[in-house]
Each structure stands twice: as C-alpha cells, then as structure tokens.
Amino acid sequence: xxxxGEVLGALxxxxxxxxxxxxxxxxxxxxxxxxxxxxxxxxRWRGLPVAVTSVGLGEPLDPAGxxxxxxxxxxxxxxxxAADDLCRRKRGPLQDAVADGAVVLAVCGGYQLVGRYYRxxxxxxxxxxxxxxxxxxxxxxxxxxxxxxxxxxxxGMDAPLIGFENHGGRTRLGPGxxxxxxxxxxxxxxxxxxxxxxxxxxxxxxxxxxPLLPKNPAFADRLIAEAVSRRHPGxxxxxxxxxNAARAREVMLARLGTPAGKSARARVE
Amino acid sequence: MRLSTAIALGKATATLSRRLHRGGGTTMPGxxxxxxxxxxxxxxxxxxxxxxxxxxGTNGKTTTxxxxxxxxxxxxxxxxxxRAGANLAAGIASALVEHADLFGRPSGDVGIFEVDEATVPxxxxxxxxxxxxxxxxxxxxxxxxxxxxxIAGLWRATGEALRPDGVVxxxxxxxxxxxxxxxxxxxxxxxxxxxxxxxxxxxxxxAEARYCYRCGTPYAYAWTxxxxxxxxxxxxxxxxxxPIDLAARDIVLAGADGASFxxxxxxxxQTARITTVLPGLYNVYNVLAASAAALEMGAPxxxxxxxxxxxxxxxxxxxxxxAGGAELRLLLSKNPAGFNEVLxxxxxxGPLPAVLIAINDNIADGRDVSWLWDVEFEMLAGRVAHVxxxxxxxxxxxxxxxxxxxxxxxxxxxxxxxxxxxxxxxRAAGRPLFVLPTYTAMLALREVLQRWGAVGRFWEH
Ligand SMILES: [Zn+2]
Numbered sequence: 001x002x003x004x005g006e007v008l009g010a011l012x013x014x015x016x017x018x019x020x021x022x023x024x025x026x027x028x029x030x031x032x033x034x035x036x037x038x039x040x041x042x043x044r045w046r047g048l049p050v051a052v053t054s055v056g057l058g059e060p061l062d063p064a065g066x067x068x069x070x071x072x073x074x075x076x077x078x079x080x081x082a083a084d085d086l087c088r089r090k091r092g093p094l095q096d097a098v099a100d101g102a103v104v105l106a107v108c109g110g111y112q113l114v115g116r117y118y119r120x121x122x123x124x125x126x127x128x129x130x131x132x133x134x135x136x137x138x139x140x141x142x143x144x145x146x147x148x149x150x151x152x153x154x155x156g157m158d159a160p161l162i163g164f165e166n167h168g169g170r171t172r173l174g175p176g177x178x179x180x181x182x183x184x185x186x187x188x189x190x191x192x193x194x195x196x197x198x199x200x201x202x203x204x205x206x207x208x209x210x211p212l213l214p215k216n217p218a219f220a221d222r223l224i225a226e227a228v229s230r231r232h233p234g235x236x237x238x239x240x241x242x243x244n245a246a247r248a249r250e251v252m253l254a255r256l257g258t259p260a261g262k263s264a265r266a267r268v269e
Numbered sequence: 270m271r272l273s274t275a276i277a278l279g280k281a282t283a284t285l286s287r288r289l290h291r292g293g294g295t296t297m298p299g300x301x302x303x304x305x306x307x308x309x310x311x312x313x314x315x316x317x318x319x320x321x322x323x324x325x326g327t328n329g330k331t332t333t334x335x336x337x338x339x340x341x342x343x344x345x346x347x348x349x350x351x352r353a354g355a356n357l358a359a360g361i362a363s364a365l366v367e368h369a370d371l372f373g374r375p376s377g378d379v380g381i382f383e384v385d386e387a388t389v390p391x392x393x394x395x396x397x398x399x400x401x402x403x404x405x406x407x408x409x410x411x412x413x414x415x416x417x418x419x420i421a422g423l424w425r426a427t428g429e430a431l432r433p434d435g436v437v438x439x440x441x442x443x444x445x446x447x448x449x450x451x452x453x454x455x456x457x458x459x460x461x462x463x464x465x466x467x468x469x470x471x472x473x474x475x476a477e478a479r480y481c482y483r484c485g486t487p488y489a490y491a492w493t494x495x496x497x498x499x500x501x502x503x504x505x506x507x508x509x510x511x512p513i514d515l516a517a518r519d520i521v522l523a524g525a526d527g528a529s530f531x532x533x534x535x536x537x538x539q540t541a542r543i544t545t546v547l548p549g550l551y552n553v554y555n556v557l558a559a560s561a562a563a564l565e566m567g568a569p570x571x572x573x574x575x576x577x578x579x580x581x582x583x584x585x586x587x588x589x590x591x592a593g594g595a596e597l598r599l600l601l602s603k604n605p606a607g608f609n610e611v612l613x614x615x616x617x618x619g620p621l622p623a624v625l626i627a628i629n630d631n632i633a634d635g636r637d638v639s640w641l642w643d644v645e646f647e648m649l650a651g652r653v654a655h656v657x658x659x660x661x662x663x664x665x666x667x668x669x670x671x672x673x674x675x676x677x678x679x680x681x682x683x684x685x686x687x688x689x690x691x692x693x694x695x696r697a698a699g700r701p702l703f704v705l706p707t708y709t710a711m712l713a714l715r716e717v718l719q720r721w722g723a724v725g726r727f728w729e730h
Contacts, residue, residue: 025479029408034642037672057487077418081485148636164637210639214668244671247682248664 015051016228016235017043020066022090023074023082024054027110030166032072034211035105038220039068046238048228057081061090063097068227071110073209076120079109083126086113091129098131101230103223104203107212111197111205112136112169121168131203133176136169143168150186150208151258152196154219160184161216162252163208171207173198180206185256202226215249217242272313272373275306279366295355299362310358310395313365313373314380319346321380321396322562323389325424326404326446328607329555330356330383332547333404335583336559338381343576344568349377354633354708356385358392379566390423394430400562401431401455402438404554406445407496407606408640421449421482428453438561440554441511442498448482451511458565460557461513463533464520467550468492468499473609473645483508494550495613496606515561517543517553524617525587525598525703528553532560532570541574547587549614551607585711589701592723593694596701599714602626603634603707605643612648615703623655623696624703625689627710628662634707638662641669650674655696657681659689660710686710687717 021036036052043050055061074082086094098104104114112118115134118126121141128135150165161181170190173179179189180197188196188207197206204223206212213220221237229235279302286297302309314321324334331354338348351364361382368376384392386406393401403424408417431437431454439450441459450457472479472493480487481503493499502509513535520530527546530553534540545556556577563573582588590597600615602608615624630636641662649656650673658666663682670680683689693702706714718724 028643030637031639031642034639034669034672037642041672075418077482077485078480081480164639166637210637211642214642214672215665243677244664244668244680248668251664 015049016232017048017050017068017224018066019050019052019068019070019227020061021052021054022061022069022071022086022110023056024072025056026078026082027072027074029073029075030108030164030209031211032070032107032209035070035072035107035213038211038213038217039070039224042217042220042224042240045240055090057085058089061093063093063100063102066097067102067230068223069094069097069102069104071104071106071113073108073110075109076123079113079118079120080123080126082109083113083118083128086129087127094129094131098201098203101202103227103230104131105212105223106131106203106205108165108167108207108209111207112171114203114205115171115198116174118169132198132200132205133174134171134198134205135174136171138169146170146187146191146207148186149252149256150188150196151184151253151256152181152186152188152208153184154181157218157222159218159249160253160258161206161208161212161219162249163210163212163215165207165209167207171198176200180204184258215245215252217245271306272309273371275302275309276366276369276371276373278302278305279309279363283363283367295352296357296359296363298366299359299364302366303359303362308395309362310365310392311397313369313375314396316373316375317349317378317380319379319566320399321382322400322402322566323393323396323398324381324383324402324404324558325386325389326402326440327386327407327604328551329404329558331583332552332555332586333402333558334381334383336556336577336580337402337562339580340559340563340568340573340576341379341381341566343579344572346379347377348379348381349375350381351383356383357388358395361392361396386420387423390427390430393427397430397432398435399432400436400438400565401427402558402562403440403446403450404558405440405443405496405498406449407604417445421445424449425452431455436565438558438565440498440558441513442494442500442554444482444488444497444501444508444510447511448508457511458514458561459511460515460554460561461510461517462494462498462520462550462553462557463513463516463518464530465492465500467494467520467522469495472497473606481506481508495610498554515557515564517557520550520553522549522614522617524548525614525701532557532574534564534570539570541570543574544578545580547580547582549610551610552587585706585715590718590723592718592721593691595694595697595699597694597704597718597723598701599704599706599711601708601711602705605640608644608705609648611705612645615705616648616652621653621703622698622700623657623693624649624653624705625657625659625693626666627660627686627689627704627706627714628658628666629660629707629710629713630662631709633709638665641666644669646670646673646675653679655679655681655693657683657689657693657696659683659686660707660713686713690714690717
C-alpha cells in the first residue's frame with residue numbers, strides 16, 4: 001500500500017479525485033452531502049488533491065470532467081423534477097462516463113432514478129437513466145414505508161455496511177444487475193427477496209443512507225480507489241485510522257444484535 | 270353523565286400516574302377520558318370563554334404557546350394548555366380534563382394548545398380554534414412524518430374545519446407555510462422579519478424550499494434569515510413573500526442573552542419595543558407569532574410588550590439552570606435548521622471552552638440521525654476547545670465532529686448522561702455551559718439535574 005507522499009508524486013496532472021455532485025440542492029434528503037464530505041476529507045487526509053463540482057437543473061454534464069458521480073435522494077416532487085432533467089440532458093453523458101470507467105454512487109431516490117423507471121405512489125411513471133437494470137414501484141399511498149436501521153453483507157468486504165433506510169418504493173433487479181449485498185437487518189430493495197442495492201460495472205445503487213459513507217469507511221475507500229484508478233491504473237490508498245467510525249459501527253451492530261464478523265447468516269435467509 | 274364519568278376517570282388516572290411517577294400523566298388521562306366519551310375535546314373546549322388557539326409547525330411550538338399563555342395571563346385570563354411534547358389529541362384532552370370540574374366546567378377561559386404537525390387535521394375539527402398559528406415547516410423526523418409535502422397537504426386539508434371567523438396566523442417568510450395556508454378560510458395574518466442586516470451571506474444548505482411549490486422554478490431569494498425563511502419570489506409564476514402584517518424591525522441580538530426589536534403592525538399602527546431573554550432570530554419568529562395571536566385575541570400592543578419582558582423560557586428552550594456551581598443553558602436542538610441557529614447563537618459570544626451535545630434516536634427524536642450531516646458543525650472547529658458528546662448516538666455525533674474538522678482530542682464521548690454533564694462542567698471553566706440535546710436527551714439530562722436538585726419535576730411546569 002502506497003503512502004500519501006508516493007501517491008502525490010505519481011499524480012501530477014491536477015486533482016486525483018474529481019467528484020461531481022448531481023443536483024446537490026434538489027436531491028439532498030437524508031444528509032446526502034455527508035457522503036461528499038467523507039470522500040473529500042478522506043482524500044485530503046491522505047494528501048490527495050480533490051475537486052468537487054456540482055451539476056444542477058439544465059446544466060450540461062461532461063462525462064470526462066469527473067471520475068465519481070454522486071446522486072442523492074429527494075421527495076417525490078423533487079424526484080420528478082430531477083428525473084425529467086436527468087433523462088433529457090444527462091442520460092447520454094452519464095452512460096458515456098460509466099462506459100469509460102467512472103464510478104456512480106446513487107442513494108435512495110437517486111438509486112431509483114438510475115434504474116429503468118420509478119412508479120410513484122401517485123401520478124405518472126418517472127423514466128430512469130438506465131445505468132442499472134432495475135425498476136422500482138411504489139405500492140400506493142396506503143402501503144407502509146420501509147423504514148429502519150439497515151445492515152447488509154457485501155461480497156468481497158470483511159465488514160457489513162450499516163445505515164438507515166426510508167423508502168416507499170420497492171425495487172426489483174433485472175438480469176443485468178447484481179445485488180450490492182444481502183440484508184442482515186432491515187428491508188433492503190423490497191422487503192421480500194432479502195437483497196439490497198444493485199451494482200454493475202462501477203455503478204452502485206443503494207437504499208443505505210445515514211449517510212452511507214461516514215460509517216462505512218472501507219466502502220468509501222473502495223469507491224475512491226476505483227474512481228482514482230480510472231485515470232491512474234494500479235493506484236492504491238494509504239490506510240487511515242478510523243476509530244470514531246469503528247466505535248459508531250460497534251455500538252449500532254451491538255444494538256441490533258448483529259455480530260460484527262462475517263460468519264453470521266443473513267436474518268432473512 | 271358520560272362526560273362526568275370521563276372526567277372523573279381521567280382525573281383519577283392523572284393522580285395515579287403522578288403517584289407512580291409515570292412521566293406526570295401527560296397523555297393517559299386524555300386517552301382514558303376519550304375512551305369513555307369520544308367527544309371530550311369538543312365538549313370541553315367549546316366552554317372556554319375566549320375560545321382556543323392552536324400552535325402548529327416544526328420548530329418553536331412550545332415556546333410560542335408558552336409565550337402566548339404568558340401574555341394571556343398578564344391580561345388576567347386563565348389559559349388551559351397542554352404540556353410540552355404532549356401535543357397529540359390525548360395530550361390536549363388531558364389538559365382539558367385536568368382543568369375541568371366534574372360537570373365539565375373549565376377552570377380556565379382560553380385554550381392554548383401546541384399540536385403536532387401531523388395531528389392538526391385530527392384535532393382542529395374538535396377544537397374549532399379561534400386562532401391557528403403556523404410557525405414554520407422544516408424537514409424533521411422524516412421517518413415519522415413522511416414527506417414535507419405531506420404535512421403541507423394535511424394543513425391545507427384542515428381548511429374546512431376552521432371557523433369562518435377564525436384567524437390564521439402564519440409565518441410569511443416561510444414559503445412552505447404560506448403555500449400551505451394561503452387557501453384556508455378565515456382571515457390570514459402574516460408575520461415576518463424586516464431587517465436585512467440580519468440576513469445570511471448565502472442561502473443555507475438546510476434550506477428546504479428552493480423550488481417554487483407552484484411551478485418548480487428555483488425561487489429568487491433577495492435574502493434569507495435562516496433555513497428557507499426570507500424574502501423570496503418565483504421568477505416564473507410570481508408567487509412570493511406576502512405582505513407582512515406584523516413585522517420585527519431594528520432587531521438587536523444580544524448573543525445567548527436575548528434579543529430586542531420593534532414590533533410593527535402594517536398600516537402605521539402603534540409600535541412597541543420588545544425585549545426578551547429568548548436568544549436568536551428563531552426566537553424572534555416565536556415572539557412574533559405569539560404577539561400576532563395575542564393582538565388578534567384583543568391584547569393591546571403595550572401590554573404585549575410588557576408581558577414579553579417578564580417571560581422566562583420553557584424547559585430546555587434556552588432555559589437557564591444553576592447546577593454544580595455553574596450555569597447551564599439548555600437549547601433543544603432537534604433538526605438541522607434549528608441546530609444551525611442554536612450554534613450561531615451559542616458562538617456569537619466568542620470562543621467557548623466546552624459544549625455538551627446529546628443525541629438520541631428514540632421515536633420522539635426521530636430514529637434516523639442522518640440529519641446530523643446537514644448541520645453545519647464546521648462552525649465549531651477552532652471555536653470550541655472541547656465538545657463532550659453523549660446519548661444513544663454519541664458515537665455518530667463524534668464521527669460527525671471528526672469530519673467537521675475537530676481534532677480527535679477535542680471530542681470526548683461519554684455514554685451516560687451524568688458523567689457527560691460532569692465532564693462538560695469541569696471543562697466549562699466558570700463560563701455558562703451550553704447543552705444542546707435532542708428531545709428525549711433533554712428529558713434525560715433534566716432528570717440528572719433534578720437529582721442534583723437543580724430543577725423541578727417536569728410536570729410542575
Ligand atoms: Zn412559480
């Protein structure tokens with residue numbers, strides 16, 4: 001693992017990590033900007049140059065302008081405004097960026113918008129941008145929302161992801177997307193099949209907010225490493241001390257009666 | 270007859286739960302009484318000589334209701350009001366039962382009830398209020414209430430229950446509130462701040478209403494005071510801040526010690542200079558809301574000013590407590606916009622040696638603490654030497670502070686309330702200690718202070 005200094009030496013042409021935050025003032029429901037803070041701080045703590053830009057309604061998206069695209073969640077009204085703009089102006093550039101190895105992280109409402117479509121409780125379907133092979137349907141205003149602490153086990157990661165979920169929509173995956181993880185505590189995609197989130201190439205969608213990245217530093221670093229390695233192949237990240245995050249994780253896992261190790265079977269199995 | 274039985278059983282429940290120290294019996298008496306006589310709310314409230322006022326909104330309900338009750342008392346009226354936080358139908362019924370004799374005759378003459386935002390449509394038809402106050406609408410506990418649009422919709426739906434001669438007192442600086450109440454029957458009285466010197470340099474991250482609720486265009490804000498409160502206008506459809514009927518002008522903020530301003534009715538009526546121990550712009554809004562309602566209830570403006578000057582805060586809302594040889598100031602901090610205002614107020618007197626933050630995630634606090642990432646804790650970095658964190662989510666709070674730029678050594682996690690209070694007091698170095706808790710954390714901290722003999726039991730308030 002390289003140290004911050006070696007990393008800096010290897011990366012000479014401007015910011016090593018370029019983050020693009022989509023609709024920061026429209027889709028910002030559950031502390032979503034915390035994810036951006038974490039990406040930025042963790043890069044800075046390692047001496048890694050980082051740049052954050054934002055793209056809002058009506059603004060063009062440059063697929064080569066960033067290596068990490070983030071989309072948060074919003075209420076139905078905001079979702080509708082965003083969905084319209086995403087499909088009209090950003091679908092093509094986002095698909096190009098993903099085809100070229102960029103990372104996309106989409107949380108909650110953003111997760112629903114990167115699928116094929118979202119059918120809200122009332123009103124017309126919202127088209128998605130199709131970065132992930134999934135669709136989401138809200139069973140109606142009377143249906144209960146899926147709310148609570150959420151713990152999932154992710155393939156290839158030693159520790160589970162921890163967060164909170166709050167969504168009315170039920171998401172189902174098509175053959176083109178893999179689930180991000182297996183639900184240990186909580187509901188996940190639809191509260192029925194035991195799966196949570198979705199991934200394909202370097203696109204990640206999830207209902208985990210809380211927000212997601214602060215309490216899951218290993219996952220944050222995995223995404224940072226993937227994003228930086230798009231232009232700097234072979235790049236690795238120096239480790240950080242994550243005592244605060246570790247303690248916050250332990251407390252929540254203990255409260256939920258979920259063992260911290262990987263051996264436990266998912267509760268829904 | 271059934272009403273008498275309901276009242277008798279409700280009162281017995283109150284006595285019993287008080288004897289058992291079950292939280293002062295703030296909701297059970299009402300629940301019992303309503304089970305016997307479901308019409309207990311309309312039957313008892315309609316006997317109140319001056320009618321009822323309800324206070325709804327995300328922030329400031331308790332303070333606004335207490336301010337109004339205080340003004341009414343100064344006028345010689347006898348308010349019946351529900352206790353802080355007991356703001357569902359059962360809590361209001363409890364208050365009415367407690368303040369009635371067995372024949373249903375009230376011991377008070379004016380009802381002042383704070384009502385949970387989502388409960389408004391369920392209680393308004395029963396109370397037929399004379400005045401409805403809408404303080405503000407922020408995202409708060411989305412896991413409990415659902416979407417903000419949903420709440421605004423519920424408020425709109427209460428329209429039919431309003432008396433034709435009723436008055437809606439609403440925050441004109443809040444586009445969400447104005448949009449929700451503008452169509453209601455009854456007369457609309459708006460309040461707002463007219464002092465752009467106190468505007469923020471930029472719109473806050475926590476602002477909810479950036480997009481016009483009519484047409485989706487981003488609002489053009491001339492300025493904001495905090496959150497999404499301010500002077501706004503939609504460039505497409507023209508929806509904008511309404512004319513303000515009662516304004517606060519020439520505001521002077523005295524840090525955590527209070528504020529003063531000129532209370533100015535539109536149309537050149539008599540003005541009054543208001544002085545209050547309540548700190549911060551958010552409390553200027555609370556004072557405005559209570560004053561507007563008091564004026565509508567027939568209070569002369571100089572009597573309003575006089576009463577406000579002698580107001581002492583509700584517990585946990587800028588309350589001052591002396592304990593362990595030091596002064597503590599409890600400032601309830603339960604959502605991002607409110608928390609930001611509290612932080613600005615706390616820091617307005619310069620750097621501090623210590624602050625205590627207590628975060629719980631019980632149902633009354635909201636089980637989801639993701640909102641901590643919407644609060645500008647970055648303000649604390651370099652300005653508070655030591656932050657003690659406690660509560661069920663102490664570790665999440667500590668993590669948030671790390672990313673806000675505080676050094677690891679400046680953050681102390683104390684899982685239990687009493688050691689947390691002791692640790693923070695030890696660091697306060699003779700300065701007042703600011704304590705910033707969520708709702709149930711405030712109750713827990715107050716219990717410790719009560720054991721120390723610093724405060725009374727909460728039902729005594
Ligand atoms: Zn408009």
